Amino acid sequence: MRKKVILALMVGFLLPIASFAWGPNGHRIVAEIAFNHLTPKARKAVIEILGRQSMAMVANWPDFIKSDTTHKYDHTNTWHYLDFPGGIDRAEFDKELAAATGENLYTETQAMIKQLKNRTLSKDEHVFAITFLIHMMGDMHQPLHVGHDEDQGGNKIQVQWFNNPSNLHRVWDEQLIDYQQLSYTEYTKALDIATAAEIKAYQSGSIADWMFESHVIADKIYGYTKPDSKLSYRYNYVFVNDLNTQLLKGGLRLAQVLNEIYK
Numbered sequence: 001m002r003k004k005v006i007l008a009l010m011v012g013f014l015l016p017i018a019s020f021a022w023g024p025n026g027h028r029i030v031a032e033i034a035f036n037h038l039t040p041k042a043r044k045a046v047i048e049i050l051g052r053q054s055m056a057m058v059a060n061w062p063d064f065i066k067s068d069t070t071h072k073y074d075h076t077n078t079w080h081y082l083d084f085p086g087g088i089d090r091a092e093f094d095k096e097l098a099a100a101t102g103e104n105l106y107t108e109t110q111a112m113i114k115q116l117k118n119r120t121l122s123k124d125e126h127v128f129a130i131t132f133l134i135h136m137m138g139d140m141h142q143p144l145h146v147g148h149d150e151d152q153g154g155n156k157i158q159v160q161w162f163n164n165p166s167n168l169h170r171v172w173d174e175q176l177i178d179y180q181q182l183s184y185t186e187y188t189k190a191l192d193i194a195t196a197a198e199i200k201a202y203q204s205g206s207i208a209d210w211m212f213e214s215h216v217i218a219d220k221i222y223g224y225t226k227p228d229s230k231l232s233y234r235y236n237y238v239f240v241n242d243l244n245t246q247l248l249k250g251g252l253r254l255a256q257v258l259n260e261i262y263k
Contacts, residue, residue, distance in 0.1 A: 022142050023174030026247060027059035028184035031140040032150055033192050033251025034258065037199070042255075042262040049126045056184060062135040073146055079132065080139045083149035084215055086222060093212050105145065109136045109207055116261050131260040134254060140248035143218035143242075144169050146211050154221075160230045166223055171235075176243050179236055191248045202249050202258040210253060 022030070035055045038046060049228075050058060060082070065073040082104040084096050097106060115121060115129035116141050139145045147153035147169075154168030181191065194202065224238065225231070 012100075013187040021179055022138050022247075024060050025184045025187065026142070027063075027138045028056040029177075029187045029191065030141065030249050030250040031055040031059040031134050032136075032184060032188040033248060034134070034254035036188070036192055037252060037255035037259075039259045039262070042259045045262040046130065046258065049130050058131045059134050059138065071152050073124060073144075074146060075103065076108075076132070078103050079105060079136060081153055082106050082211070083147055083153060086148050086219055088146065088215075090212055094131070094208065094214060097208055097211070104134055105139055106211060109133065109140065112136065113257065113261060133257070137254040137257065138250050140211055141214055141246040141253075142172060143214045143221055143246065144172050146215040147218040148222065157225070157227050159225065159228065161230045163230070166231075167177050170223070171231060172221070172243075176236065176239065180255070187247075188251075190253070191244055192254070194248060197251055202252045209248070211216070213249075214246070217246065222243075 018158075032055070035043070046055065062076065066077065081093070082097075082100055084093060089097065100106060112129040112133040113125070116126060116133065121192065144153040151157050152169070155170075157168040159166055159168055159171060161171055166175060177187075180187065221239070225235075229235075
């Protein structure tokens with residue numbers, strides 16, 4: 001069974017890539033930053049679970065399996081996001097979060113953490129849980145995965161990216177990152193330079209805090225980006241710092257969660 005899980009993860013890299021959260025490079029950047037900040041104990045535990053597969057290389061599997069024609073993983077489709085009304089304050093956000101009791105980004109992130117803390121579960125269950133946790137912590141920091149329901153997190157907002165048809169969600173999933181023209185390892189080295197004080201500040205808070213922070217950025221994105229906008233150099237200038245900070249925070253916070261699990 002263990003070999004089947006590994007094979008499924010590896011085969012996933014060969015499947016067609018659609019518009020996913022952060023795109024392949026974004027998720028790998030988050031995972032690579034996280035691995036750099038694991039404690040020795042957490043790093044050992046992660047290696048024991050994943051074996052020869054790195055965190056960066058399994059990070060996109062939860063997106064790749066959307067192409068599985070057996071529909072075995074269809075139940076996980078809602079795990080990648082949780083939408084909210086726009087312009088709400090923290091109290092309203094918390095009410096919406098408490099009411100969202102189905103399988104979503106918030107509930108399933110916590111479920112995967114619980115599974116990883118359960119040492120009685122099988123190796124395959126731990127592989128599945130850590131792979132999804134790596135991925136969902138990345139999703140959580142892509143602002144439009146905590147965006148607005150009516151436009152499906154920006155998927156319905158048509159824009160142009162350097163004169164090519166796109167949508168707002170795809171711009172944030174892939175195109176802003178790809179525009180930087182860095183490999184995921186180069187991008188990781190460029191971002192992973194926070195001071196000890198900055199790391200401590202970024203890693204503070206709860207999952208709810210982090211999701212609200214992403215939602216606030218989503219509101220900023222919606223406010224700036226109108227339907228049919230022509231986006232290019234100026235858009236990158238306005239949002240590249242938000243993009244980079246979210247990728248860095250996603251990685252540092254994933255490390256914090258894993259360090260807590262394997263303390």
